[in-house]
Amino acid sequence: GAVVSQHPSWVICKSGTSVKIECRSLDFQATTMFWYRQFPKQSLMLMATSNEGSKATYEQGVEKDKFLINHASLTLSTLTVTSAHPEDSSFYICSASTSGGAPYEQYFGPGTRLTVT
């Protein structure tokens, strides 16, 4: 149980285009989803927290107009990287929680590798 999927697993796009990444909780309802990015050999950095039906809460320094997050249902959240640039190339990981996020563990997706050329 508690499986989270991400789609696509990898994507290559040209600079200036937008890319949408989906995060789905397959066998549970996720009241809260988290989006992280991870650069090579680095830790996970939280980008934003999204609760179903409400606006996402972005971490300081994360551009909300560039990284659009939608959490329209209890099983799906999407991250859209708008007007992507090479510096946005990274590993994006989502996680889902059933309890509002605390104090229980989050269930992580397998990640999406984004390469912007």
Add this chain to the structure above:
Amino acid sequence: SQQGEEDPQALSIQEGENATMNCSYKTSINNLQWYRQNSGRGLVHLILIRSNEREKHSGRLRVTLDTSKKSSSLLITASRAADTASYFCATDARDRGSTLGRLYFGRGTQLTVWP
């Protein structure tokens, strides 16, 4: 920043040996978790230890928590080549200003187990 710090950054051992990784953090927590990440993959939850617990076991894993020192250790006994991965500790934050459920990750320890 509450971000934890793992030590060492990299650890290389032979199969059968034990691997110990340490994690330190800065502020009060409700719980601490350890995750494993294979290269280019998502995170796998290993174990959660609550702030009122001192030690926890799960198979070949042993986690300790010392809240007075704000540190935790992860011990993998009788390591196997398949244990090769990055290991991260993650803490939540007890203070009210933190986003509910927010996890603070350390930089990770890259463990390599040679056959």
